Amino acid sequence: MKKLIRFGVSMEENLLGQFDKLITKKGYTNRSEAIRDIVRDKLVDESIQDETGKVFGALVYLYDHHKRELEKQLANLQHKHFHNIISTSHVHLDHDHCFEVILLRGDARILKQLSEKLLSINGVKHGKLTLTSSLGKQSNSSHHIHKH
Ligand code: NI
Incomplete structure (x- = not known):
């Protein structure tokens, strides 16, 4: 497993509440894995935009x-x-x-x-x-x- 780096994220309470609701509905048990998947999804989207990717x-x-x-x-x-x-x-x-x-x-x-x-x-x-x-x-x- 690669080295994990912890970092802090600031977010409005209301936005975080909505995020928690969403990820619970999708079956995530913690925020970190949900955020990692969102980041991967964005990176994949970006690479797909690259026409020769x-x-x-x-x-x-x-x-x-x-x-x-x-x-x-x-x-x-x-x-x-x-x-x-x-x-x-x-x-x-x-x-x-x-x-x-x-x-x-x-x-x-x-x-x-x-x-x-x-x-x-x-x-x-x-x-x-x-x-x-x-x-x-x-x-x-x-x-x-x-x-x-
Ligand atoms: Ni057929």
């Missing part, structure tokens, strides 16, 4: 199974970006809908563009991209990312 993503979407040409369009785009795609999971939700999760890696800008293209295809009913980065957790972790 190596990030990881999960794109989830739901689409109409009966829409003509849709599955072909989705597959074509995925093949075009095969080097950004780690895996794709497909679930046949019901008679009409399919649900897919694509795990992605690469530049934030590329992953966002690819996701926008996939989600804008006619017949894709809803979807969302979540990006993360190891930069906020450990500053030197990029050495451990294996490039294929």
